[in-house]
Amino acid sequence: MKKEQEEDLEANLAGGAEEKSEAAKPRWFTRRKKGILTSTAEKKETPEGLWVKCPQCNYICTSADLREALYVCPKCNYHHRIGSEEYYEMLFDNKEYEELFGNIRSKDFLEFTDLKPYKKRLEDIWAKTDLTDSMRVAVGAVNSNNIVIACMDFEFIGGSLGSVMGEKFSRAVDYCIANNLPFLVICKSGGARMMESAFSLMQLAKTCGKLSQLSDAKLPYISLLTDPTFGGISASFGMLGDLNIAEPGALIGFAGPRVIKETIKKDLPPGFQRSEFLLEHGFLDFIVDRTKLRDKLTQLLILFNN
Known part of the structure; x- marks a missing residue:
């Protein structure tokens, strides 16, 4: 009985060592703190008006492409105001x-x-x-x-x-x-x-x-x-x-x-x-x-x- 307990203890120690060894390996991403700490002012949002959605066919294109097409939808020919x-x-x-x-x-x-x-x-x-x-x-x-x-x-x-x-x-x-x-x-x-x-x-x-x-x-x-x-x-x-x-x-x-x-x-x-x-x-x-x-x-x- 004593011999079995000693074998289990050795196995646990070995497993702990393996876990410790795995933890020591470098990772591509590490979260040091929980939660998102970026302030609202620092967040990078998509500039307003960069994309335009056609109200008729829901086709999405950039404002620059729509302007080049004279504000006519390239997919359904909807004429934007x-x-x-x-x-x-x-x-x-x-x-x-x-x-x-x-x-x-x-x-x-x-x-x-x-x-x-x-x-x-x-x-x-x-x-x-x-x-x-x-x-x-x-x-x-x-x-x-x-x-x-x-x-x-x-x-x-x-x-x-x-x-x-x-x-x-x-x-x-x-x-x-x-x-x-x-x-x-x-x-x-x-x-x-x-x-x-x-x-x-x-x-x-x-x-x-x-x-x-x-x-x-x-x-x-x-x-x-x-x-x-x-x-x-x-x-x-x-x-x-x-x-x-x-x-x-x-x-x-x-x-x-x-x-x-x-x-x-x-x-x-x-x-x-x-x-x-x-x-x-x-x-x-x-x-x-x-x-x-x-x-x-x-x-x-x-x-x-x-």
Whole structure:
């Protein structure tokens, strides 16, 4: 019995020695302390905006690749929403253009307050962006064809139509007439700006009246409808172009599909209010892919000039 106990003790000691020998060997990774001790400030996060996920097909690509593809999904051809700066860089020769009427800013005529005062809402947007309002107007050349382009920015209160947009639109028409230039408007808006009430609604008649002057001067007006174009825009100058064109898949209408469905209590046709649906029903002249917009616009300007 004593001999068996001595053998077990020797075996245990030998095993301990083996464990000690294994512990002494160098390891590729050693955790000296338990827990993650890295402070939040020192953590390396993926930079925001480095990757973009397509909302239609969930394809993920880098922002640089998407920019190179003119913000069109390489997999499903979904046209991502972009602002005036991206359109101007894409269309104008050498990305060179002169902005017009950039000094006009919105004013809170009615001292309107909803969730917060309209004046405070404007100040917050001016602090966050370089935009002065929901539309920018620029003059430049597209393949050596001079043109005035007015483009809406959805980032500024949903690209809403207010007194400043109406004034910029009107001055742009006057500039076109004075300089004998064609006029392109890139529409992207949720409709009239409720914070300006009647001042906003007056812009519908004002802009339509200015377009009649452009027509009398025999100068072309092209309306490019992008996603989304709704409300007062589609009810006024958005649908009054000599040519009404649109990007693929753009949502275009007056009231939204959900509102219409709840009102008529019926299911809507597939693709209702998309640009393809409007083209089929005669509301558009043609649909143009963003990657071909510059060449198509050049072709139109040459035809109008001739």
